[in-house]
Amino acid sequence: MNIGSVKWLDIPKILDERGNLSFIEKSTCLTFDIKRVYWIYDVPGGEIRGGHAFKIQKEVIIALSGSFDVVLHDGVTSSRYSLNRSYKGLYVPEMYWRHMENFSTNAVCLVLASTFYSEADYIYDFDAFINISQTK
Ligand code: TYD
DSSP: OOOOOOEEEEOOEEOOTTOOEEOOOTTTTOSSOOOEEEEEOOOOTTOOEEEEEESSOOEEEEEEESOEEEEEEOSSOEEEEEEOOTTEEEEEOSSOEEEEEOOOTTOEEEEEESSOOOGGGEEOOHHHHHHHHHHO
């Protein structure tokens, strides 16, 4: 299937004795225009977020604080990515089944999304996701 690859993004980090600063601009990191930003926080221990795929949404996931794992499935294989640095982004193209787990206390999961919110873009059924993946 012809989908893009998952990539780590090195987000610029301005070291400063007063506290570090990072930023994202399209020219430096992003291959899409950000349409929406959302974040997941106050996740109780052991909870799992996600558990779906997006048909067209691309996203960058950042652990702004704390840590968590992003587990991705491309229709054939599954890979786990541990996020624990606020200057590392995980670029996830469309058509990856994904969930997030192992949230630490005070973890904040920031998502930069290429689309406005649309329930129609979600695939909630894993078997349907596999079928759609195989026809792409
Ligand atoms: P959902 O994407 O299912 O969360 P998860 O990260 O666990 O996959 O979204 C949870 C709820 O929040 C759902 O009712 C839809 C709503 N929601 C919005 O209204 N706007 C948004 O941008 C997002 C991401 C979710």
